[in-house]
Amino acid sequence: MTLWAAISAALAGLVACDPQRIRELEEGVSTEADVRARFGEPEAIWDAGPEGPPGRVFEYNRQPAGQKNYMITIGADGKMAALRQVLAPAYFARVQPGMPMEELRKLLGRPAKVTPYALKRETEWEWRWVQAPNSDMVFTAVLNEQQYVVRSGSTPDRRAEAP
Incomplete structure (x- = not known):
């Protein structure tokens, strides 16, 4: 198996697990630690910005192997406020x-x-x-x-x- 094939297979496995990981999280209940335990380290962390409540947005990118990108908002209280699939x-x-x-x-x-x-x-x-x-x-x-x-x-x- 080539290195690229191994990487693609690993990424495909990560993407396949996303629905289960999402089901294990609940808005307003799950904590930042819960999100990191299920999704790992975010690719990027953004300020939530002036249009929403204060907090941070974690980017979980599934490109180029996958067809989804998740943005998970962690509120100022440390709990998950929103989980969005933004390629829509x-x-x-x-x-x-x-x-x-x-x-x-x-x-x-x-x-x-x-x-x-x-x-x-x-x-x-x-x-x-x-x-x-x-x-x-x-x-x-x-x-x-x-x-x-x-x-x-x-x-x-x-x-x-x-x-």
Whole structure:
């Protein structure tokens, strides 16, 4: 087994366990320690920001092997206030031209793929996600040189198509 195959298998195992881990957590009851015990160390920790109650947001990213990114909010009281899977149309709709890169990253998590286009002076960020009932999709946000979104949208994931 190659190293990449071993890593992919391990990541797939982590993703497969997510529904069980989520069932073991309860908003307003589970603590930060409970979240870390089930999900491990977060990839990133963000301030919850002015739009919600005070606290921190833990990012649990399943890209590029998976098709989900979880944001778990820990309130000022140390308890889980919210658990959201953010690779979904409601979150994509919040991505608008002029949005700064940092805000995009906090909204959707680390992308599965980042592709710079030097001649166009743009960079594409891609996230893989599943549209109900079971269509593999890619959401793309294009950023300009100043690191602001210029356009975004979803298309079918061509990787999922047979050769």
